[in-house]
Amino acid sequence: MPANKTYDVIVVGCGSVGNPTAYHLAEAGMKVLVLDRRPAAGQGDNKAAIGGVRATHSDPGKISTCLESIDIISNWEEKHGFDVGWKSGGYCLPVYDESIEKSLKDLIPYQKKFGLDIKWVGPEEIQEIVPGVNPVGLRGGTYSPGDGQVSSILLPVAFQREAMKHGAEYRFNEKVIGYLKEGDRVTGVKTDKGSYSAEWVVLAAGADAAEHSELLGIDIPVTPDSHEAGISAPIEHFLEPLVVDLRPGPEGKTANFYFGQNREGQIIFCYTPKELFIGTNRESISEFLPVLAGRMITLIPSFKNLLIRRIWRGCYPMTPDGIPIIDFAKGLEGLILAVGMCGQGLMLGPGAGKNIASMIVNGKHCIPDEAQNCFRYDRDYKGKEALK
Ligand SMILES: Cc1cc2nc3c(=O)[nH]c(=O)nc-3n(C[C@H](O)[C@H](O)[C@H](O)COP(=O)(O)OP(=O)(O)OC[C@H]3O[C@@H](n4cnc5c(N)ncnc54)[C@H](O)[C@@H]3O)c2cc1C
Known part of the structure; x- marks a missing residue:
């Protein structure tokens, strides 16, 4: 089926991670489409979060990413004039x-x-x-x-509003049911309403991530x-x-x-x-x-x-080791995995979104190498995060 519209980036999932990712990408000038099978932003497990935002972890990836998140969330009201319930x-x-x-x-x-x-x-x-x-x-x-706390109800509204100001498009009640591919490259998505092509696809499907394994032909170890x-x-x-x-x-x-x-x-x-x-x-x-x-x-x-x-x-x-996967999907060009957020997706999301935007816009992560290595898709998943 020919794609009916073309974007720089399609984000699959408008939750704790996908929504901030869309904001950072749109702010950097990317043409972004966000798709979610639910009716509004943050209606997956995002809204179940009790609002804890800590960089107190044992894993350098989570520490660095959450320090970024805290910086973004704690300055949000001053920068954007919208209260996200930060304490x-x-x-x-x-x-x-x-x-x-x-x-x-x-x-x-x-x-x-x-x-x-x-x-x-x-x-x-x-x-x-x-x-x-x-x-x-x-x-x-x-x-x-x-560290601190934030409202998991207000935060999605905040990110969506700002992303839309920068031109991001949001389509709700629309489920991704397949991927467009050319050889080893993902070139877009197929939904229950149409299909869309893009240079990049970011998979941020939360608890449903493993369902995309078969659609993509790769193993996504999220339970x-x-x-x-x-x-x-x-x-x-x-x-x-x-x-x-x-x-x-x-x-x-x-x-x-x-x-x-x-x-x-x-x-x-x-x-x-x-x-x-x-x-x-x-x-x-x-x-x-x-x-x-x-x-x-x-x-x-x-x-x-x-x-x-x-x-x-x-x-x-x-994930098996309690650490997220935030990485290029080796073997599939044009796809970034942003899945397996465990019990910390709300606190990881803003920093992870900034990092993913940097991976796409600058071709490189924006957290230290040692931190980014923790999030590799091709790791052995045998470690254990002490404060997961
Ligand atoms: C009781 C509880 C308390 C928690 N407390 C905290 C806390 O204090 N702090 C914290 O940081 N974390 C907390 N968490 C964890 C946090 O809620 C999750 O880690 C986080 O929401 C996961 O983010 P995500 O973006 O991966 O998934 P989600 O926020 O669930 O977003 C994924 C989105 O993808 C969409 N989607 C999936 N498949 C498709 C598809 N095929 N097509 C279109 N859309 C699709 C879903 O509809 C969903 O909206 C808590 C969780 C629970 C259950």
Whole structure:
């Protein structure tokens, strides 16, 4: 079928990564088309995110990319006059366990090497940073003040508005069902409504990425697993940072859990189940709230009076090693993979989008080589990211 329109770049997926990518490309003067099977920007797993934005990772790729994201998000309102709900309260990881203390302390020099502002603080300071935190057995923790929170509802609107000002076209309710190819080159996409050609295609299809393996004839190692989150009614503002408790839960069902207080005063929270729920089931399950409530009250006893307003479920698009793939698709010219964002797509998206735009416009990534190497498509996927 002949393509009915030609672009410089087609972005498949208008989520946490595709939408900022479109913005950076359009800002650089590219003619961009964004396609999404859903009805609006950020309606995939983007809107499931609780808004945490940290450069506190163990992997140089994620640290460098998220530092870029923080720079973009924290300056967005000043630059574009649009409030994205940014709150710069940092991230705090209170520690009660000797082995967790050791692993976090061991990471600090490495994190600093890639530009992260992070320090180990004693138990008294943790109690100032996280008022009301349970002091029994508290050993101290890490604090990275440059991290923060953003609204996963406002951010997609912000990126789409600016991208459109620079001429980007958005087509919603339109599903990519195939790719146009000439030999080993991807030359466009076929959708359920037509076909479009382009110099470049960026695949940013989130939890659906693996479905494109067959369409493209390459293996895309992304497996979604589902996670639940919730939000309370607003309470008086008392908490600045987003807090992560890395301990496994006493009930045997949870790994880490994390929460913060958004600008509206609501407590927003999430946990990682010990046994992952592989697949794309987005139905809430009954065990989430009782289990999570137990953990929250143990860490901050005054949460016993919290009124929970809503819970929801979404997917982490996981790679085997917990690190995204942001790379040229070797063997297929004209295609960039921007998939496997795991539990950090919202925070990675703005920086990843800037990097992808640089790969297309300048032919080269804009983060350090050591960081970019982490995102290679042809790596062995045997590593493990400690703070995924
Ligand atoms: C409970 C929970 C809490 C989370 N909290 C955080 C957090 O605090 N911070 C953080 O950074 N991350 C968080 N995440 C993770 C984050 O939500 C994901 O990593 C991120 O949304 C993935 O971004 P993405 O762009 O890859 O996918 P998405 O945002 O899902 O975008 C992919 C888009 O591609 C579209 N698409 C797929 N296939 C096609 C096709 N064939 N044709 C057209 N369109 C297509 C989809 O409709 C979708 O809109 C959380 C996730 C969950 C579930």
